[in-house]
Amino acid sequence: xxxxxxxxxxxxxxxxxxxxxxxxxxxxxxxxxxxxxxxxxxxxxxxxxxxxxxxxxxxxxxxxxxxxxxxxxxxxxxxxxxxxxxxxxxxxxxxxxxxxxxxxxxxxxxxxxxxxxxxxxxxxxxxxxxxxxxxxxxxxxxxxxxxxxxxxxxxxxxxxxxxxxxxxxxxxxxxxxxxxxxxxxxxxxxxxxxxxxxxxxxxxxxxxxxxxxxxxxxxxxxxxxxxxxxxxxxxxxxxxxxxxxxxxxxxxxxxxxxxxxxxxxxxxxxxxxxxxxxxxxxxxxxxxxxxxxxxxxxxxxxxxxxxxxxxxxxxxxxxxxxxxxxxxxxxxxxxxxxxxxxxxxxxxxxxxxxxxxxxxxxxxxxxxxxxxxxxxxxxxxxxxxxxxxxxxxxxxxxxxxxxxxxxxxxxxxxxxxxxxxxxxxxxxxxxxxxxxxxxxxxxxxxxxxxxxxxxxxxxxxxxxxxxxxxxxxxxxxxxxxxxxxxxxxxxxxxxxxxxxxxxxxxxxxxxxxxxxxxxxxxxxxxxxxxxxxxxxxxxxxxxxxxxxxxxxxxxxxxxxxxxxxxxxxxxxxxxxxxxxxxxxxxxxxxxxxxxxxxxxxxxxxxxxxxxxxxxxxxxxxxxxxxxxxxxxxxxxxxxxxxxxxxxxxxxxxxxxxxxxxxxxxxxxxxxxxxxxxxxxxxxxxxxxxxxxxxxxxxxxxxxxxxxxxxxxx
Amino acid sequence: xxxxxxxxxxxxxxxxxxxxxxxxxxxxxxxxxxxxxxxxxxxxxxxxxxxxxxxxxxxxxxxxxxxxxxxxxxxxxxxxxxxxxxxxxxxxxxxxxxxxxxxxxx
Numbered sequence: 001x002x003x004x005x006x007x008x009x010x011x012x013x014x015x016x017x018x019x020x021x022x023x024x025x026x027x028x029x030x031x032x033x034x035x036x037x038x039x040x041x042x043x044x045x046x047x048x049x050x051x052x053x054x055x056x057x058x059x060x061x062x063x064x065x066x067x068x069x070x071x072x073x074x075x076x077x078x079x080x081x082x083x084x085x086x087x088x089x090x091x092x093x094x095x096x097x098x099x100x101x102x103x104x105x106x107x108x109x110x111x112x113x114x115x116x117x118x119x120x121x122x123x124x125x126x127x128x129x130x131x132x133x134x135x136x137x138x139x140x141x142x143x144x145x146x147x148x149x150x151x152x153x154x155x156x157x158x159x160x161x162x163x164x165x166x167x168x169x170x171x172x173x174x175x176x177x178x179x180x181x182x183x184x185x186x187x188x189x190x191x192x193x194x195x196x197x198x199x200x201x202x203x204x205x206x207x208x209x210x211x212x213x214x215x216x217x218x219x220x221x222x223x224x225x226x227x228x229x230x231x232x233x234x235x236x237x238x239x240x241x242x243x244x245x246x247x248x249x250x251x252x253x254x255x256x257x258x259x260x261x262x263x264x265x266x267x268x269x270x271x272x273x274x275x276x277x278x279x280x281x282x283x284x285x286x287x288x289x290x291x292x293x294x295x296x297x298x299x300x301x302x303x304x305x306x307x308x309x310x311x312x313x314x315x316x317x318x319x320x321x322x323x324x325x326x327x328x329x330x331x332x333x334x335x336x337x338x339x340x341x342x343x344x345x346x347x348x349x350x351x352x353x354x355x356x357x358x359x360x361x362x363x364x365x366x367x368x369x370x371x372x373x374x375x376x377x378x379x380x381x382x383x384x385x386x387x388x389x390x391x392x393x394x395x396x397x398x399x400x401x402x403x404x405x406x407x408x409x410x411x412x413x414x415x416x417x418x419x420x421x422x423x424x425x426x427x428x429x430x431x432x433x434x435x436x437x438x439x440x441x442x443x444x445x446x447x448x449x450x451x452x453x454x455x456x457x458x459x460x461x462x463x464x465x466x467x468x469x470x471x472x473x474x475x476x477x478x479x480x481x482x483x484x485x486x487x488x489x490x491x492x493x494x495x496x497x498x499x500x501x502x503x504x505x506x507x508x509x510x511x512x513x514x515x516x517x518x519x520x521x522x523x524x525x526x527x528x529x530x531x532x533x534x535x536x537x538x539x540x541x542x543x544x545x546x547x548x549x550x551x552x553x554x555x556x557x558x559x560x561x562x563x564x565x566x567x568x569x570x571x572x573x574x575x576x577x578x579x580x581x582x583x584x585x586x587x588x589x590x591x592x593x594x595x596x597x598x599x600x601x602x603x604x605x606x607x608x609x610x611x612x613x614x615x616x617x618x619x620x621x622x623x624x625x626x627x628x629x630x631x632x633x634x635x636x637x638x639x640x641x642x643x644x645x646x647x648x649x650x651x652x653x654x655x656x657x658x659x660x661x662x663x664x665x666x667x668x669x670x671x672x673x674x675x676x677x678x679x680x681x682x683x684x685x686x687x688x689x690x691x692x693x694x695x696x697x698x699x700x701x702x703x704x705x706x707x708x709x710x711x712x713x
Numbered sequence: 714x715x716x717x718x719x720x721x722x723x724x725x726x727x728x729x730x731x732x733x734x735x736x737x738x739x740x741x742x743x744x745x746x747x748x749x750x751x752x753x754x755x756x757x758x759x760x761x762x763x764x765x766x767x768x769x770x771x772x773x774x775x776x777x778x779x780x781x782x783x784x785x786x787x788x789x790x791x792x793x794x795x796x797x798x799x800x801x802x803x804x805x806x807x808x809x810x811x812x813x814x815x816x817x818x819x
Binding site: 215216217218219220221222223224225226229230232233236 | 738791792795811818
């Protein structure tokens with residue numbers, strides 16, 4: 001076995017040379033072999049250095065004898081040492097002859113040395129022990145084979161290629177190949193490696209965080225000094241002393257406590273009242289902005305079309321006042337404040353006998369249409385009210401249950417300051433109208449009330465109470481006569497309206513449900529100065545003219561408004577009751593809820609009807625037709641109940657039966673004063689009144705001359 | 714001389730009177746306040762001459778009783794501005810010349 005592998009090993013080393021030198025020189029193997037040999041020999045020729053001496057034969061043959069001795073010529077030979085044994089200096093015979101000129105530590109190890117084995121075992125730990133055993137065996141084989149292979153390499157070059165190849169592939173492959181493989185495995189090349197890596201999928205991370213609310217913190221700062229500590233102690237000590245004293249006098253302590261409480265409540269009240277005025281101003285500012293267009297209209301808008309219409313005018317709706325609590329109540333009376341020209345009061349109740357509920361008194365101001373200035377709630381429907389002309393915070397009110405009451409807007413309380421009860425003169429039927437009078441001789445405030453029970457009462461307000469006095473008891477003389485058994489049953493008339501004469505204190509008018517109008521005097525409680533069968537149905541309003549002392553107007557459920565003249569007793573006797581005819585009569589085609597004279601002209605009046613219309617008449621312009629007939633109510637079936645002229649502004653307020661109050665501006669045609677002469681000096685109040693009276697008188701004189709014509713309407 | 718002695722007496726009186734613990738400011742609840750105050754008194758009496766030890770004792774004890782992060786300052790003259798957890802502050806005087814502030818802030 002051994003020879004064959006030798007050849008195989010040698011062949012590859014010689015092969016490439018042949019090819020490169022001779023190309024396809026397979027045929028010239030013999031010759032080639034010879035030259036090959038020469039080549040090898042030539043390679044062994046000596047190479048001489050350039051500076052080598054050229055020597056001839058004899059010189060070359062000359063012999064030089066050189067002896068290599070082990071003695072170091074540089075080593076010292078005269079070293080003496082003291083010998084203690086012989087007690088004398090003696091030359092040392094043994095001198096170190098070794099001189100090292102160059103030393104280099106190699107990093108090669110013999111494979112079989114101990115150290116190499118140790119290294120091998122260390123490196124080859126991972127390899128299996130079996131392999132190691134094999135290695136040992138092979139090592140032995142290799143030691144033999146390796147030596148043979150080198151020899152064969154030199155010799156076996158002469159053999160043919162084909163033979164070599166065949167031999168390699170054929171019979172003798174195994175041992176060397178196996179050897180080589182195992183060797184490579186054994187000596188791992190540290191620089192020949194490859195990395196393999198793989199990455200598993202990472203699990204997706206998810207962050208979740210929460211933050212707890214930190215505990216609340218506060219800052220505190222102070223300074224500590226001896227004197228502060230001292231002061232603190234001193235103060236505390238004094239307090240203790242005081243509390244000791246207090247304990248001694250428990251009564252006082254209590255007093256102190258109550259006082260404290262009192263002051264506390266006072267201050268708290270102050271807090272509210274302090275911002276009250278501010279909030280009120282802000283509220284009004286907001287409203288002023290919101291309703292700015294209306295305010296502009298109120299102040300400056302004049303219906304320009306009036307110039308082209310001779311005898312007609314219009315009413316421009318301005319603010320509309322509605323209050324949530326009054327939504328289901330009817331406006332039962334309206335009354336401008338005599339002191340504040342932007343303020344008015346309305347009473348709310350119900351005219352329906354079946355639907356009686358609570359009542360309201362509401363104060364509205366033009367400056368704040370969104371919410372009442374103030375209001376009072378009552379358990380019974382409020383049917384009428386009147387603001388005291390001098391003490392404007394006092395309001396008299398009449399209720400559906402027959403009681404009357406006095407409210408005060410300055411005293412902060414929800415209810416009335418006075419209210420009559422069944423014990424002290426309460427009416428038994430609804431009170432339809434109340435009216436303040438001048439203070440009496442004792443300077444007590446007093447007012448009148450009229451009710452369906454036929455009584456007209458005078459209420460006087462004393463310090464703590466309200467006392468009443470029946471002024472007149474209305475009765476129906478003609479009906480009382482009709483007793484079936486001959487018993488005279490005095491039937492009472494039902495008062496529904498009254499009005500006091502502007503100049504004559506004692507004189508007043510009373511309208512009744514039977515359609516009569518009585519002219520009464522405070523002086524006579526039992527009978528009337530005059531009595532007129534004015535209407536066929538209930539009289540809803542009687543009203544003296546503001547200028548003419550004898551003229552008054554009435555309105556009724558019988559669809560008419562009538563203007564009357566109070567006649568002197570003499571006249572009445574002459575004419576007789578039955579023949580009494582109104583100066584004017586106007587049919588408004590529906591129940592007339594209210595009528596009012598204008599404050600600026602003696603001839604202008606306005607009326608409202610149940611079909612939602614407002615009428616304005618000026619007798620000076622047209623004696624038969626209204627200057628203005630306008631639908632005011634916003635919804636159908638809404639009845640207008642009351643109307644009142646503003647004392648200063650050219651506007652009216654109209655109340656309906658749904659709790660709304662509508663303010664309307666009168667167009668220029670509706671407030672035409674008597675044509676002023678240009679350049680004339682401004683007239684004083686007296687002459688103005690005089691002129692107004694004259695104006696009305698002039699018209700009346702025309703009517704009086706032809707009474708039939710006027711009444712025919 | 715007589716006057717001097719009287720004055721001294723008065724001083725002594727006032728000092729004697731003013732040795733009780735005086736809570737200057739506290740937002741603790743009553744129970745905690747009483748406990749903390751008593752602790753301060755105990756600590757200051759125990760370490761009458763060593764404020765540091767007193768403060769340490771107060772702090773440690775409060776930490777044990779009411780949870781961590783209490784701070785205590787004991788001294789006769791100092792200024793402070795602290796942030797404390799609400800309901801965890803006690804500022805008191807003791808012994809007529811000692812100011813103790815205990816607060817919690819973690």
